Amino acid sequence: MRLIQNSGLPIYQQIAEQMKAEILAGKxxxxxxxxxxxxxxxxLKISVITTMKAYELLAEEGLVxxxxxxxxxxxxxxxxxxxxxHMRKVETALLEAISAAKIAGMNNEELKQTLxxxxxxxxx
Numbered sequence: 689m690r691l692i693q694n695s696g697l698p699i700y701q702q703i704a705e706q707m708k709a710e711i712l713a714g715k716x717x718x719x720x721x722x723x724x725x726x727x728x729x730x731x732l733k734i735s736v737i738t739t740m741k742a743y744e745l746l747a748e749e750g751l752v753x754x755x756x757x758x759x760x761x762x763x764x765x766x767x768x769x770x771x772x773x774h775m776r777k778v779e780t781a782l783l784e785a786i787s788a789a790k791i792a793g794m795n796n797e798e799l800k801q802t803l804x805x806x807x808x809x810x811x812x
Contacts, residue, residue: 691732699734703742711751711762712773718764722752725759 710716729739746752752760
C-alpha cells in the first residue's frame with residue numbers, strides 16, 4: 689500500500705480507496721479478513737485511529753463487516769454494484785479527459801479519434 693503524505697487526500701481515505709479498489713478488482717475476496725487494525729497501523733507507521741477510520745469508511749460503504757474480536761472481513765459483492773462502481777470510475781476518468789482536452793484545445797472529433805485509437809491499441 690502506498691500512502692502519499694502531501695496528496696491532499698487524508699491518509700484514512702487513501703487506505704480506504706486502495707482497499708476498495710482491491711475488493712472491487714477481486715484481489716481481496718469475499719470472506720477474507722483484512723489485516724488487523726494494529727498490524728496495518730504498525731506496517732504503515734500510522735495511528736490506529738487513522739486505520740480504524742479507513743475500515744469504518746469501508747464498512748459504511750457495505751464493502752466490509754466488523755466481527756467483534758476477529759476484525760473486518762470482505763462482504764460478498766453484488767455483481768451489479770461492482771459494475772456500477774466501475775462505470776462511475778470510467779465516467780470520472782472520461783470527465784477528466786474531456787476537461788484536459790478542452791485545455792489542450794482539442795475539439796470533440798479529435799477527442800473521439802484519440803479514444804478510438806486507444807481502444808484499438810487495447811484490442812491488439
